[in-house]
Amino acid sequence: MKLNGKVAAITGAARGIGKACAKRFLDDGVKVVISDVDADGLAATAAELGRPDALRTVVGNVAKRADVDKLVATAVQEFGRFDIMVNNAGVARNRDILEISEEEFDEIIGINLKGAFFGVQAAAKQMIAQGGGGVIINMSSVNALLAIPALATYAMSKGGMKQLTSVAAVALAPHNIRVVAVGPGTILTDMVASSIYTSEDARKTVMSRTPAGRGGEPSEVASVVAFLASDDASYITGQTIYPDGGRLILNYTVPVKDK
Numbered sequence: 479m480k481l482n483g484k485v486a487a488i489t490g491a492a493r494g495i496g497k498a499c500a501k502r503f504l505d506d507g508v509k510v511v512i513s514d515v516d517a518d519g520l521a522a523t524a525a526e527l528g529r530p531d532a533l534r535t536v537v538g539n540v541a542k543r544a545d546v547d548k549l550v551a552t553a554v555q556e557f558g559r560f561d562i563m564v565n566n567a568g569v570a571r572n573r574d575i576l577e578i579s580e581e582e583f584d585e586i587i588g589i590n591l592k593g594a595f596f597g598v599q600a601a602a603k604q605m606i607a608q609g610g611g612g613v614i615i616n617m618s619s620v621n622a623l624l625a626i627p628a629l630a631t632y633a634m635s636k637g638g639m640k641q642l643t644s645v646a647a648v649a650l651a652p653h654n655i656r657v658v659a660v661g662p663g664t665i666l667t668d669m670v671a672s673s674i675y676t677s678e679d680a681r682k683t684v685m686s687r688t689p690a691g692r693g694g695e696p697s698e699v700a701s702v703v704a705f706l707a708s709d710d711a712s713y714i715t716g717q718t719i720y721p722d723g724g725r726l727i728l729n730y731t732v733p734v735k736d737k
């Protein structure tokens with residue numbers, strides 16, 4: 479219970495990794511406000527998680543600054559302070575790089591990168607106002623470093639997030655605020671089902687680059703988030719930690735099992 483009594487906000491928490499982070503935080507004694515653009519999904523997740531003593535919801539779009547500000551304000555209003563921000567909301571679209579429209583570029587960068595930037599600003603302003611301290615965690619990806627041509631906008635957004643994390647870490651260190659990122663490999667969520675595991679061949683291609691031989695569980699990302707949010711990670715700032723089953727260190731391919 480290293481996080482007991484802390485107050486956190488998580489974006490994109492109606493499902494997938496964000497939902498797993500909310501469950502982990504609640505189990506660890508954190509009071510949590512979860513947010514998502516999907517109002518029905520958010521309500522269903524809140525009902526499933528239970529814990530009306532420690533859980534609140536705010537419907538919002540991270541690409542809108544006012545919505546992100548409202549999320550942090552709600553955490554303070556409901557629970558009296560603010561300690562941990564998880565900028566998790568993200569989207570991926572498969573598209574040939576030559577076919578990406580201006581609108582789609584703006585949409586993906588607006589959610590994945592600008593949304594996280596708004597989260598950094600809103601969280602840091604509140605943390606500074608209450609005397610400093612706190613942790614901001616950006617949900618990045620191995621695609622911050624690796625290139626999948628069909629996910630160009632996604633890779634660009636996560637590459638930008640790497641620098642958002644670094645520059646904010648340096649800027650906010652005098653306020654004792656740590657800014658870190660988590661860069662998962664392939665985690666078994668709806669996002670992967672719709673954009674990566676589009677066929678059995680696609681799954682095998684991903685597994686040929688995954689020494690662990692399996693996709694990761696959302697809870698295996700949430701445990702890294704919980705560690706980074708805790709004082710066990712008190713000397714880590716500006717870094718991206720990659721729970722990726724060995725993807726980034728592989729310089730070849732590995733044998734793939736049939737499903």
Ligand SMILES: NC(=O)c1ccc[n+]([C@@H]2O[C@H](COP(=O)([O-])OP(=O)(O)OC[C@H]3O[C@@H](n4cnc5c(N)ncnc54)[C@H](O)[C@@H]3O)[C@@H](O)[C@H]2O)c1
Pocket residue numbers: 489490491492493494495496513514515516519538539540541566567568569589617618619620661662663664665666667668669670
């Ligand atoms: N699943 C993976 O393999 C993987 C790998 C690396 C990084 N990530 C990152 O983890 C994060 C979560 O991914 P996931 O796999 O759980 O995806 P997911 O699609 O299962 O869940 C994403 C959630 O974000 C919400 N969302 C989308 N646009 C939003 C917006 N504008 N404002 C607020 N909420 C919005 C969705 O409604 C959804 O509930 C993303 O940032 C993603 O890039 C995922």
